[in-house]
Structure formats: C-alpha cells, structure tokens
Amino acid sequence: MGKLILQDIHKSYGKDEVLHGINIETGENQFLVLIGPSGCGKTTLLNIIAGLEQESGGDILLNDRRLNGLSPKDRDIAMVFQSYALYPSMTVRNNILFALENRKVPKAEREQILMDVARMLQIEHLLDRRPRQLSGGQQQRVAIGRAIARRPTLFLFDEPLSNLDAKLRVEMRSEIKRLHQQLQTSMVYVTHDQIEAMTMGDLIAVMNEGIIQQLGSPESIYNDPANRFVAGFMGSPSMNFLPVVPREETSGLCLRVAGAEGDGNLLPIPPKMQGALRSQLGRRITLGIRPEQITDPGSAREGEALHSIELDVELLEPTGPDTLVFTRLDGHSLVARVHPSTYLQIGSRCTLSFHMERAVFFDPENGSRLA
Amino acid sequence: MRRLPIYLLLTLAALFFLLPLYIMLVTSFKTMPEIYNQGILALPRQFDLYAWRHAWSGATIGASNQGIHPFFINSFELVIPAVIISTAIGAINGYILTHWRFRGANIIFYLLLLGTVFPFQIILLPMAWVQGKLHIAGTLIPGLVMVHIIYGLAFTTLFFRNYYVGIPHDLVRAARVDGAGFFRIFWRVMLPLSTPIIMVTAIWQFTMIWNNFLFGVVFTNSDQQPVTVAINDLVDTVTSVHMWNVDMAAALIAAIPTLVVYLLAGKYFVRGLTGGAVKG
Numbered sequence: 149m150g151k152l153i154l155q156d157i158h159k160s161y162g163k164d165e166v167l168h169g170i171n172i173e174t175g176e177n178q179f180l181v182l183i184g185p186s187g188c189g190k191t192t193l194l195n196i197i198a199g200l201e202q203e204s205g206g207d208i209l210l211n212d213r214r215l216n217g218l219s220p221k222d223r224d225i226a227m228v229f230q231s232y233a234l235y236p237s238m239t240v241r242n243n244i245l246f247a248l249e250n251r252k253v254p255k256a257e258r259e260q261i262l263m264d265v266a267r268m269l270q271i272e273h274l275l276d277r278r279p280r281q282l283s284g285g286q287q288q289r290v291a292i293g294r295a296i297a298r299r300p301t302l303f304l305f306d307e308p309l310s311n312l313d314a315k316l317r318v319e320m321r322s323e324i325k326r327l328h329q330q331l332q333t334s335m336v337y338v339t340h341d342q343i344e345a346m347t348m349g350d351l352i353a354v355m356n357e358g359i360i361q362q363l364g365s366p367e368s369i370y371n372d373p374a375n376r377f378v379a380g381f382m383g384s385p386s387m388n389f390l391p392v393v394p395r396e397e398t399s400g401l402c403l404r405v406a407g408a409e410g411d412g413n414l415l416p417i418p419p420k421m422q423g424a425l426r427s428q429l430g431r432r433i434t435l436g437i438r439p440e441q442i443t444d445p446g447s448a449r450e451g452e453a454l455h456s457i458e459l460d461v462e463l464l465e466p467t468g469p470d471t472l473v474f475t476r477l478d479g480h481s482l483v484a485r486v487h488p489s490t491y492l493q494i495g496s497r498c499t500l501s502f503h504m505e506r507a508v509f510f511d512p513e514n515g516s517r518l519a
Numbered sequence: 520m521r522r523l524p525i526y527l528l529l530t531l532a533a534l535f536f537l538l539p540l541y542i543m544l545v546t547s548f549k550t551m552p553e554i555y556n557q558g559i560l561a562l563p564r565q566f567d568l569y570a571w572r573h574a575w576s577g578a579t580i581g582a583s584n585q586g587i588h589p590f591f592i593n594s595f596e597l598v599i600p601a602v603i604i605s606t607a608i609g610a611i612n613g614y615i616l617t618h619w620r621f622r623g624a625n626i627i628f629y630l631l632l633l634g635t636v637f638p639f640q641i642i643l644l645p646m647a648w649v650q651g652k653l654h655i656a657g658t659l660i661p662g663l664v665m666v667h668i669i670y671g672l673a674f675t676t677l678f679f680r681n682y683y684v685g686i687p688h689d690l691v692r693a694a695r696v697d698g699a700g701f702f703r704i705f706w707r708v709m710l711p712l713s714t715p716i717i718m719v720t721a722i723w724q725f726t727m728i729w730n731n732f733l734f735g736v737v738f739t740n741s742d743q744q745p746v747t748v749a750i751n752d753l754v755d756t757v758t759s760v761h762m763w764n765v766d767m768a769a770a771l772i773a774a775i776p777t778l779v780v781y782l783l784a785g786k787y788f789v790r791g792l793t794g795g796a797v798k799g
Contacts, residue, residue, distance in 0.1 A: 200695065220695045226696065231687055235693075235708050
C-alpha cells in the first residue's frame with residue numbers, strides 16, 4: 149500500500165536551482181518512472197524522496213505521512229542502487245539480514261523473511277557467497293532481495309539495470325514488473341532508457357532541466373506529447389521533425405515543407421487539426437511524425453486516410469521485425485519504418501504513406517504543442 | 520648477461536646499507552679485548568653473549584643498573600596505546616571526512632595535512648605548556664602517549680581519508696536506507712574493508728613512535744623514558760672504558776620490535792600502499 153505525493157519540490161545548490169517545483173501525485177501502488185537526460189534532476193529528486201538529500205522547499209507525503217526532515221531509515225522505504233551497493237565484506241545472507249537486524253526484527257522472523265525472499269528471487273544457492281563472487285545479474289537480484297526483505301511502503305530504484313548487458317536487462321525488466329504486481333507496493337524508478345520507462349511505468353514523469361515536461365501514462369506520453377522535448381526524447385528512432393508552413397489550397401488546409409523548391413510536396417492537414425492550425429497560416433511551424441507513421445501504403449486501418457508520396461531510398465536498416473528507411477522530403481531527412489517484406493533497394497524510389505492523423509505540431513520557438 | 524651491471528649495482532648498494540648492521544652484529548658478540556686487538560670487520564673468535572646479557576639487565580643507565588629492559592618495557596607501554604588510539608581516531612576522522620562531509624570539511628582536512636609537515640621541534644614548547652596545565656608533565660602514561668597520539672593524528676587521518684575516498688559512497692547511502700547509523704555503518708560496513716589501511720597505519724605509527732627520541736627525551740622523567748632515550752644514556756654513561764659491545768647489543772635489542780612488526784605485517788604495507796580500495 150502506498151501513495152506518494154510530491155508538492156512543489158525545489159532544490160538548490162547555492163545559487164544553482166536544479167529542481168524548479170516538482171509536483172507529482174501517484175495513485176495507490178503505482179509504478180512511477182522518472183525519466184530524462186542526465187542532469188535533468190531525476191536522481192536528485194529520488195534522493196530527496198529517500199532522505200539522502202535535503203529538499204530546499206516543498207512537501208513529500210507518503211500515505212498522507214509527511215516525510216520532510218525524517219532520516220532515510222524512518223521513511224519506510226527501500227532503495228536499489230545503480231552500483232547495487234552490496235556490502236562487500238558480508239555474505240549475501242548478511243546483506244539481506246542487515247536491514248532487519250538494524251530494525252531489531254526477531255531472529256526467527258528474520259530467517260523466515262530471508263528464506264521467502266531467497267525463494268522469490270531464486271538466490272537460495274547464493275546465500276553464503278560474497279558479492280564479488282556473483283555475476284552482475286546475481287548481484288542485481290541480491291540488491292533487489294535486500295530491498296524486498298524490508299517490506300517497505302515505497303521502493304526506490306536508481307537506474308538499476310544500466311550496468312547489465314542487453315539480454316539480462318530485458319529479463320530483469322520483466323522481473324521487476326512482475327515483482328511490482330506480486331508485492332502490490334508503490335515504486336519509483338529512475339531511468340534514462342525510454343524503453344524501460346514505456347514498458348514498466350504506470351505513470352511516467354518526463355523531466356528536463358529540473359522541470360517536469362509531462363506527467364502521464366505511457367500511451368499519452370508517446371502518442372500525445374506535451375511538447376517537442378517529450379516528443380523527441382521518447383521513441384527510438386526518434387520522431388521526425390520537419391519545418392512546414394500551413395497554407396490554404398483549393399483542397400483545404402495543407403502543409404508545404406519550408407524551403408522546398410518549386411511546387412514541392414503538399415501534405416494534407418486532417419480535419420480535426422484544421423481549426424488549431426488555421427491561426428498559423430503562412431507561419432513556419434514544426435511537424436512531428438514518428439517513423440512508424442510513415443510506412444507501407446497497404447497498412448492503413450479502415451477509415452484512415454493516408455497520404456502517399458514517392459521518395460528516394462538513401463539508406464536501409466533492417467532491424468528484424470521491421471526495416472528503417474532513411475529518405476528525404478524536400479531536402480529534409482526522414483526516417484520511415486516499413487514491413488521487412490517490403491522490397492526496397494538503396495537508390496531506388498519507394499512509395500511511403502503518411503499517417504497524418506497521428507502527426508503532432510509544435511511551435512518552433514518554444515517547443516509547445518500547437519495541435 | 521645484460522643484467523649483470525644491474526645486479527652488481529644492487530649488490531653494492533645492499534652491502535653499503537648492510538655494512539653498519541654487520542659491524543653492530545659482530546661487535547656485539549665480541550669481548551672488549553677482542554674489539555681493541557682486531558679489525559672492525561673481523562668475525563668474533565667465539566660468540567660471546569656477555570654484552571647482550573649485560574645490556575639487557577646489568578648496564579648502568581642514569582641512576583639504575585638494571586640494563587635497558589625496564590625502558591624496553593616502557594616503550595611497549597607507550598607504543599601499544601598510542602598506536603591503537605591514534606589509528607582508531609584516524610579511522611573515524613577519515614570516515615567523517617569522506618562519507619559524512621560537512622561544511623568546511625576540506626579546510627579541516629588541509630589544516631590536518633599541514634600537521635604532517637610540522638617538524639617535531641615546533642610543538643615542543645606549546646606541548647610542554649599544555650602538559651604542565653594538565654599536570655601530566657614528565658609522565659610516560661598519559662603524558663608521552665598523548666604527545667604521540669596528537670602528533671600522529673595528521674598522518675593517520677591522511678591515510679584513512681585517502682583510503683576511504685575510494686570506497687563507493689553508495690555503500691554508506693545503502694546502509695543509511697537500511698537503517699544503520701553513523702557508528703554502525705563504520706563498524707559493520709567500513710571497518711571490515713579496512714584491513715590493509717589499518718595495517719599500513721599501525722606499522723607506520725609503531726615505527727615512528729618506537730624510534731622517536733626527541734619527544735621521549737623532552738617529555739619524560741628518567742625512570743619513565745622509552746628505550747631510545749635509554750640507549751643514549753647508556754652510551755653517555757661512561758665509567759672507565761667504553762663498552763662498545765654493550766652499546767651495540769643494546770641498540771640491536773631496541774631495533775628488534777620494529778623489524779618483527781615489519782616482517783609479520785610488511786606484505787600488508789606494500790599491499791595497502793599500492794592496492795586500491797575494494798570495489799562495490
């Protein structure tokens with residue numbers, strides 16, 4: 149059981165303000181992901197929740213209990229560190245028991261918890277080893293086990309998977325997610341990996357320069373980004389951004405790529421966005437469209453209007469499940485994502501369809517969302 | 520064959536350093552007539568243990584004629600508490616300066632560093648004044664012990680700080696989240712990782728304190744003096760003839776403890792100075 153509320157959290161180092169008023173409210177037992185580029189303040193925020201750093205202002209509430217000023221041990225939290233931070237001189241058993249001993253849990257109960265945790269994480273055979281005798285993945289399990297043994301109200305994870313190799317990372321990702329469902333506890337998870345954020349989070353806070361850029365479900369963050377930063381940060385390969393100018397044509401409101409020579413290509417604006425973009429007529433704005441929204445002509449769902457354009461293939465990157473096509477629209481590079489069975493050759497032409505219904509528009513000056 | 524000059528040079532250097540030791544050893548086993556009639560480098564005709572026995576328990580030093588053994592014991596009574604206490608405080612200091620940093624921690628550290636470059640002589644007068652005020656002037660315990668603890672703190676703190684800087688801070692943070700406090704983290708997390716640096720510091724302090732002469736001669740009264748001062752008195756107390764063999768034996772006895780410590784713990788010394796801290 150746990151519900152975390154952060155109210156207007158500020159943090160300054162001297163004159164340097166690194167967190168400018170963070171507000172987050174999670175639902176009961178939610179998995180909150182803090183994501184952003186390095187230096188965005190996400191780890192500082194986690195340390196403030198943990199009590200390892202002192203906030204300069206604002207309130208932290210966990211189940212309506214105010215945590216400000218409490219030392220880490222009185223906050224009913226557990227934390228998993230990027231470096232695992234297992235005590236090198238202690239066996240796995242003692243690493244897990246350490247927190248329980250500190251809390252004066254009776255001996256019989258300690259042993260019971262140890263066995264439960266070891267079974268849950270399948271580390272029973274490692275209990276008498278020391279951390280340096282374990283592989284990275286095993287160390288990670290022990291670090292998680294140490295946190296679980298405490299049965300805290302809130303788990304904090306500080307980029308726990310970034311030291312693991314790619315395969316193990318995917319495994320541990322689903323394991324942590326399974327644990328979250330099993331334990332029914334709130335978790336706060338810091339990462340810079342947007343796939344981790346998308347796959348694990350119930351609630352994602354995208355941070356940049358000490359400000360929350362957007363707080364929402366993975367779907368809303370991905371499909372409905374609040375600004376250009378969020379749109380560009382989430383998704384791999386990144387969203388395509390094109391400078392375009394809306395103009396009135398006989399067929400309705402259309403987009404022309406800025407700086408296009410001659411007639412150039414015209415992209416239609418879907419009816420639902422026409423109202424918002426009418427005020428931008430003749431002005432240069434930014435079109436954002438994800439690679440998977442520029443794809444094979446055959447992929448339209450029923451009732452969806454596609455706009456197809458024939459373009460030059462400059463480079464192909466087959467990733468397996470799909471193929472990335474690098475091309476150019478009126479001089480601006482674009483990445484498209486097509487089905488791997490589509491026959492393409494570098495240097496040839498191909499027809500790509502733009503799902504304009506899914507496109508988003510930003511103000512080129514401040515990056516705010518226009519439509 | 521190309522290494523020959525290197526070996527030659529090293530052998531020469533070794534001989535150069537070992538020669539005084541050799542002279543001391545052979546002289547200590549000679550009788551006085553032998554010393555006068557033979558060359559200084561000659562081996563003794565028979566190993567005579569008189570000088571060793573006399574130096575240990577019979578020689579006249581100051582007002583006593585019990586040899587150097589009471590002073591040898593004095594030195595142990597001095598060195599054991601002084602090494603333990605200065606190492607312990609150095610460890611706590613190093614732990615605070617690296618993992619419980621406070622405003623001005625760096626200034627404190629640099630001021631402490633200054634302590635490592637002070638010559639002994641500078642602290643003689645102020646320390647004598649302090650000891651007078653505390654009414655412990657002239658005593659071995661606690662007077663001289665205190666002098667060595669205070670003088671040694673700059674070194675022990677420096678050693679531990681430089682070692683603990685290499686221990687990941689996440690360990691302390693994890694222990695804090697796990698509910699451990701300042702001393703519990705020190706005791707359960709830091710100390711078990713500290714064996715190499717404890718050995719280095721203890722050897723360093725043992726050698727410095729055992730071999731120290733100046734503080735002993737300035738701060739202790741005659742029957743409280745450490746062995747280094749006693750040897751000086753022994754050499755100075757000339758009766759009719761100068762007993763070279765007894766002087767040499769006494770000096771060798773005084774050198775044995777530091778040698779033993781180095782032989783027993785020397786490998787830690789090298790390891791502690793070269794090896795980095797433990798990986799998290």
